[in-house]
Each structure stands twice: as structure tokens, then as C-alpha cells.
Amino acid sequence: MRNLIIAILMLGTVATSAQSRMSSAETSYLYDMDHEFLIDHRIATEGNSYKVYLRFRLNSGMVKISDYDIGYDLRNSYIDEKLLNSGAKLDTSHIVGNGFREFFYAFEFEKEEDQNLLVIQIDNIAKNRRYLKDIALSTKSSAISQPFLIFDAETDLPVFDPYVSTDARIKIKNVVGSSSSFSMTGRENNAPIAIPPFDDATVNELAEIRLDTVYGVKADEEFQFSNPGFYEVTDNDDPTSVMGLLVTDSYFPYYSQYADMIMPLIYISTNQEFNVLLAADDQKSKFESFVLNTISSNTNIAQEFIKYYYRRLRKSAQLFSTSAEGWKTDRGMVYQVYGDPAQVFRNENTELWVYSLENGGRTRFIFDILPGPAGTTQYKLIRGKKYREGWMNAVTRWRSGRIIE
Numbered sequence: 001m002r003n004l005i006i007a008i009l010m011l012g013t014v015a016t017s018a019q020s021r022m023s024s025a026e027t028s029y030l031y032d033m034d035h036e037f038l039i040d041h042r043i044a045t046e047g048n049s050y051k052v053y054l055r056f057r058l059n060s061g062m063v064k065i066s067d068y069d070i071g072y073d074l075r076n077s078y079i080d081e082k083l084l085n086s087g088a089k090l091d092t093s094h095i096v097g098n099g100f101r102e103f104f105y106a107f108e109f110e111k112e113e114d115q116n117l118l119v120i121q122i123d124n125i126a127k128n129r130r131y132l133k134d135i136a137l138s139t140k141s142s143a144i145s146q147p148f149l150i151f152d153a154e155t156d157l158p159v160f161d162p163y164v165s166t167d168a169r170i171k172i173k174n175v176v177g178s179s180s181s182f183s184m185t186g187r188e189n190n191a192p193i194a195i196p197p198f199d200d201a202t203v204n205e206l207a208e209i210r211l212d213t214v215y216g217v218k219a220d221e222e223f224q225f226s227n228p229g230f231y232e233v234t235d236n237d238d239p240t241s242v243m244g245l246l247v248t249d250s251y252f253p254y255y256s257q258y259a260d261m262i263m264p265l266i267y268i269s270t271n272q273e274f275n276v277l278l279a280a281d282d283q284k285s286k287f288e289s290f291v292l293n294t295i296s297s298n299t300n301i302a303q304e305f306i307k308y309y310y311r312r313l314r315k316s317a318q319l320f321s322t323s324a325e326g327w328k329t330d331r332g333m334v335y336q337v338y339g340d341p342a343q344v345f346r347n348e349n350t351e352l353w354v355y356s357l358e359n360g361g362r363t364r365f366i367f368d369i370l371p372g373p374a375g376t377t378q379y380k381l382i383r384g385k386k387y388r389e390g391w392m393n394a395v396t397r398w399r400s401g402r403i404i405e
């Protein structure tokens with residue numbers, strides 16, 4: 001069992017605004033990492049000039065790029081229709097790079113004052129299916145403000161993951177601006193872990209611990225980070241232009257030590273169990289003991305738990321990381337326990353997740369969309385006592401070795 005855990009997990013050694021009308025577009029596919037395609041974006045702006053990069057990845061052997069038409073349009077809000085002459089198709093002339101079954105697009109536009117929403121439209125013409133991806137351009141809770149992006153030094157394409165590792169060679173490039181240099185200051189990544197949906201207690205932020213290293217780089221200068229943390233990248237020519245960047249160790253989203261593997265167990269362990277795990281001198285043995293004694297003494301079931309629980313953590317890293325690892329966030333917490341939402345709807349200020357339950361009912365989670373540190377966006381769950389029974393039932397399923405998919 002001990003060697004099997006290592007093989008699986010270790011790499012190298014694993015409200016009020018909620019009452020507003022929602023968009024009619026259902027976008028749960030964006031949180032399905034097994035969907036037929038995956039799409040990510042990066043966007044920069046200066047004034048009303050915008051440039052957008054898309055990464056379109058074919059995620060199934062049953063589809064090919066010729067199956068899809070991709071385009072975009074601009075809208076005033078989530079409930080408005082497509083504006084006249086605001087859309088365009090993306091074709092091969094917009095492709096700025098490609099890899100194995102992935103294609104990188106770039107396009108530019110000038111937006112009008114009241115055009116607050118960019119909508120990417122993806123049509124699977126072979127199956128007659130349409131998917132929409134919304135990108136808020138300017139709202140009270142989210143506003144893109146920086147004219148630069150982080151690029152991969154090797155591919156000369158934007159970094160689409162919501163984090164970079166300390167072994168990544170990167171550079172900052174002007175996209176629509178002309179900045180000459182940038183400075184980066186960081187703090188330790190000690191953001192608090194999300195508390196259960198039924199607990200409305202105030203979470204105290206941990207004291208900010210600044211990192212000693214301050215980076216200064218010129219535009220297009222290649223560099224690497226030395227220390228993990230959350231960094232603020234500031235345009236020296238315009239200090240109001242700031243981008244937040246999560247920097248991780250080279251193993252993330254895998255784990256190099258058992259202390260890191262123990263932390264995500266907080267969602268399915270009791271306070272006593274979790275404190276014992278944290279205090280253990282031999283955390284490897286305590287971790288294995290928790291899995292075998294709490295989840296199941298059946299080796300196959302224990303293996304399945306490890307496989308699916310920690311694979312979901314890796315998915316959260318891609319989906320929800322902002323100023324902290326994805327699993328620590330409110331959305332990451334719900335996703336870790338309940339899995340892919342059956343439906344997702346959004347407006348300017350809130351996001352709604354809907355889950356279908358075994359008994360035929362439904363449960364809904366509503367997140368307020370709020371501005372986060374250094375230009376990031378945070379999704380804060382609107383908590384309530386009503387979630388207690390459903391949450392405890394879901395946790396009990398995990399603790400019984402039953403995987404929630």
C-alpha cells in the first residue's frame with residue numbers, strides 16, 4: 001500500500017446580488033476537465049483597445065479542429081443579445097501557434113463604452129452543438145486593466161495556466177501597451193482554507209508575510225522566480241496597472257511531501273483527525289493510516305479514493321487558482337466534495353452552481369463575484385445552515401470510500 005500511494009501521488013519522490021437575473025447560457029462545460037474541448041483565455045487592454053488570446057485544446061480523440069467554428073461578439077450585459085456588427089469569426093489567420101491537438105488564437109477589438117461583455121461562441125458543426133464562454137470586460141466586481149501579459153519564454157505564447165512554477169522561464173510582454181519595465185513584490189501564499197458551506201463564521205486572514213526578494217525586469221526580458229508565493233506585477237510606467245500572479249513550486253499541482261497532501265483532507269476529516277495528521281512526526285504513516293482506517297481497509301477502495309480525490313485537486317488547480325491554490329477557494333471546496341456542477345449560470349455579480357442529488361432533488365450554490373488582490377477575481381460562497389445536511393451526507397460518502405463524480 002505504501003509504495004502504491006507514492007506511485008499515484010508523488011512526482012519525483014502529488015446576498016443580495018444573487019437575486020439579479022442570470023444569463024440563460026448554461027456553461028457547466030467550462031468546469032468539466034473531461035469535456036470534448038478545453039478553452040482558456042488571456043486578455044490585455046489599454047483604454048478601449050483589447051487583445052485576446054485563446055487556447056483551444058481538443059480533449060477527446062473523437063473530435064478534430066475542422067469540427068468547430070469559433071467566433072466572438074460584444075454585448076452590453078449578460079441578458080442582452082448580440083449587438084449588430086459586433087461579432088467576427090476566427091479562422092486560420094488568427095492562429096498564432098499550435099501544439100499537439102491545441103490551437104492558439106489572437107484577435108483585437110475596440111469596444112464601446114457600454115460594451116461590458118465578450119462572448120466566445122464555439123459551434124461543433126459536426127454534432128450541431130453550441131457552447132458559449134463569457135468574459136466580463138468591465139463590471140463592478142471585475143475589470144481588466146493591464147496592457148501586458150506573462151509569456152512562456154520558450155513558446156512565446158501567453159501563460160494560460162492560472163499559476164507559474166519556479167522552474168518556468170517566462171517574460172513580461174507588452175500586448176497593447178508600451179511599458180519599459182516592471183517590478184514584482186511577493187508575499188507568502190498563506191491564504192486561509194475555505195470553511196464549510198453551512199459555517200458563516202468570519203474567517204480571519206493570516207498576517208501577510210512579505211517575501212524578501214523584489215524582482216525588477218524589463219519588457220521581454222527572460223527570468224524565473226526563486227520563491228513560491230503570490231506576487232504583484234506592477235508596470236513601472238503606470239503603477240495603477242497591476243497583475244496578480246500565483247507562483248508555485250515545481251511539483252504543483254502534484255505533491256512532493258506528505259505535509260502538503262494532508263492539508264486537503266481537511267474537507268473530509270474531523271477536527272481531531274486533522275489535528276492528529278498535522279501534529280504527526282511521521283506524516284507518511286499517519287496519512288496511510290487515515291486512508292486505511294477511515295476510508296477503507298480494502299486496498300482497492302483506498303487506491304480509488306486516493307486516485308480520484310487527488311486528481312480532483314489537480315483539476316481545481318487549473319480551474320480555480322487565483323491568489324491561492326484552487327482547492328483552498330470556495331469554488332474549489334464545493335468542487336472537491338461535489339464534483340462537476342450539473343449546471344452553471346452567471347451574471348455580472350454572481351455565479352450559480354446546480355447539482356442533482358441522488359434522491360432526485362437539487363442543491364444550489366451561489367457565489368458573489370468580488371474583486372481580489374492585485375486585479376484578481378474572487379468567488380465568495382453565500383453560506384447558509386441549509387447546506388449542513390447535504391454537506392455532511394456528501395462527506396460521509398467520501399469517508400465510506402464512495403467516489404462522488
